Amino acid sequence: MAAMTTGNSSRAEANRRRILDVALAELLRDPDASMDQIARAAGVVRRTVYGHFPSREALIGTLVDEAVEALAAAHEPEREAVGDPAEELARSVLAVWEIADRYRLLVALAQRTVTMQGIRERLAPVRRDTILLLQRGLDEGTFASPLPAPALAYVHEQIVFALMEAVNDELLSTHEAGRSAAVTTLTTAGVPATLATALVTKVSESG
Amino acid sequence: MAAMTTGNSSRAEANRRRILDVALAELLRDPDASMDQIARAAGVVRRTVYGHFPSREALIGTLVDEAVEALAAAHEPEREAVGDPAEELARSVLAVWEIADRYRLLVALAQRTVTMQGIRERLAPVRRDTILLLQRGLDEGTFASPLPAPALAYVHEQIVFALMEAVNDELLSTHEAGRSAAVTTLTTAGVPATLATALVTKVSESG
DNA sequence: CATATATTGCACAGTGTTGTGCAATTCCAG
DNA sequence: CTGGAATTGCACAACACTGTGCAATATATG
Numbered sequence: 001m002a003a004m005t006t007g008n009s010s011r012a013e014a015n016r017r018r019i020l021d022v023a024l025a026e027l028l029r030d031p032d033a034s035m036d037q038i039a040r041a042a043g044v045v046r047r048t049v050y051g052h053f054p055s056r057e058a059l060i061g062t063l064v065d066e067a068v069e070a071l072a073a074a075h076e077p078e079r080e081a082v083g084d085p086a087e088e089l090a091r092s093v094l095a096v097w098e099i100a101d102r103y104r105l106l107v108a109l110a111q112r113t114v115t116m117q118g119i120r121e122r123l124a125p126v127r128r129d130t131i132l133l134l135q136r137g138l139d140e141g142t143f144a145s146p147l148p149a150p151a152l153a154y155v156h157e158q159i160v161f162a163l164m165e166a167v168n169d170e171l172l173s174t175h176e177a178g179r180s181a182a183v184t185t186l187t188t189a190g191v192p193a194t195l196a197t198a199l200v201t202k203v204s205e206s207g
Numbered sequence: 208m209a210a211m212t213t214g215n216s217s218r219a220e221a222n223r224r225r226i227l228d229v230a231l232a233e234l235l236r237d238p239d240a241s242m243d244q245i246a247r248a249a250g251v252v253r254r255t256v257y258g259h260f261p262s263r264e265a266l267i268g269t270l271v272d273e274a275v276e277a278l279a280a281a282h283e284p285e286r287e288a289v290g291d292p293a294e295e296l297a298r299s300v301l302a303v304w305e306i307a308d309r310y311r312l313l314v315a316l317a318q319r320t321v322t323m324q325g326i327r328e329r330l331a332p333v334r335r336d337t338i339l340l341l342q343r344g345l346d347e348g349t350f351a352s353p354l355p356a357p358a359l360a361y362v363h364e365q366i367v368f369a370l371m372e373a374v375n376d377e378l379l380s381t382h383e384a385g386r387s388a389a390v391t392t393l394t395t396a397g398v399p400a401t402l403a404t405a406l407v408t409k410v411s412e413s414g
Numbered sequence: 415c416a417t418a419t420a421t422t423g424c425a426c427a428g429t430g431t432t433g434t435g436c437a438a439t440t441c442c443a444g
Numbered sequence: 445c446t447g448g449a450a451t452t453g454c455a456c457a458a459c460a461c462t463g464t465g466c467a468a469t470a471t472a473t474g
Contacts, residue, residue: 012420045422144400146387151373158365166358180353188395193351219450252452
């Protein structure tokens with residue numbers, strides 16, 4: 001009876017999905033959102049959430065898994081390109097921007113308690129790739145910055161977050177935001193503003 | 208007797224001061240640090256903290272007051288200067304960097320629950336000044352960015368945080384960090400890297 | 415309609431945190 | 445040394461949150 005094990009059905013799956021989506025949004029707003037807050041926001045009772053996920057940690061874990069997967073997928077197409085570092089960086093930012101909310105959740109949670117420290121490790125490969133790209137650009141002279149590549153990577157990360165917040169506060173149109181993020185990132189890396197703008201326009205048009 | 212009202216004495220004042228300092232560090236590490244964590248970190252029992260501050264909110268409130276005051280003081284000397292926007296921005300970043308930890312606490316707390324929303328309002332004047340400065344630079348052509356001035360201000364804010372984290376993780380030497388932050392901020396605003404470097408060097412040497 | 419399945423509503427124990435009260439104790443100043 | 449202030453140690457109530465059990469109910473599918 002009443003087997004809260006939740007096998008699979010139309011609305012069961014839909015509920016599970018909606019709980020995950022709402023949880024992402026809710027945890028983004030407040031990393032300490034309670035199960036009750038999440039449940040109510042998903043139009044469901046707290047008990048139901050526990051029917052789909054055995055614990056709060058399991059719920060967040062699922063979210064983290066999905067986010068890591070999405071992030072890896074976003075970076076994958078860029079792996080083989082070995083051309084201009086500036087162009088690669090532009091593509092990377094545009095790709096990450098599409099899943100910026102998930103990315104943000106990951107880093108926000110990773111900065112949190114030691115418990116979720118495993119996230120940092122799972123993000124490490126992506127970060128490593130970015131750092132190598134930046135280093136290559138610095139070596140070749142495409143980029144120019146007083147910062148070492150790893151610090152520059154931190155800055156780029158935060159730029160994405162800053163612009164997400166800007167979009168949230170309607171200081172920036174959603175449509176332009178991705179390109180603006182790419183241009184700003186390139187500019188921060190030391191690429192002249194005019195070059196950066198032209199490059200991003202080219203990249204985002206050529207797909 | 209035992210009036211926990213804590214009037215004033217040598218160690219009483221010293222304890223109060225130390226509690227505030229430790230609380231700043233502790234809350235920076237974890238915005239949800241408990242009173243017990245803070246007390247222990249300060250080498251004191253929880254009950255003692257309540258002798259100096261009637262509530263957790265009062266403790267944080269005191270911290271916020273001090274931080275706002277420090278931030279306002281750091282911005283004050285720049286108010287009257289009406290010269291080159293780039294130079295003003297450089298001075299501003301260098302000044303803020305000196306109290307970056309307090310600044311960071313403010314914004315970290317402001318991003319938190321709605322309760323502490325008043326912080327945003329108290330930070331508004333400082334932000335307004337920065338935005339006006341950026342706007343002026345954009346109008347004059349000193350700065351160049353696809354972002355509107357308010358969004359650019361968000362980015363600058365996050366750059367400071369990113370570099371604080373970099374210093375924390377020893378990716379960046381403490382000594383160079385301030386100047387690096389200034390150069391990076393200028394670069395992001397669209398000032399050519401070479402110009403930015405030269406300008407920051409000049410400003411930080413001339414005092 | 416009948417039936418399996420998902421959801422709800424409630425109750426409960428366990429846990430961690432806040433804020434307070436009070437007696438015992440430590441500490442510095444006069 | 446001694447008196448007054450600060451600190452400590454402990455106990456306590458109030459609250460919020462997690463995770464679980466179980467019966468009642470709603471809902472889709474055959």
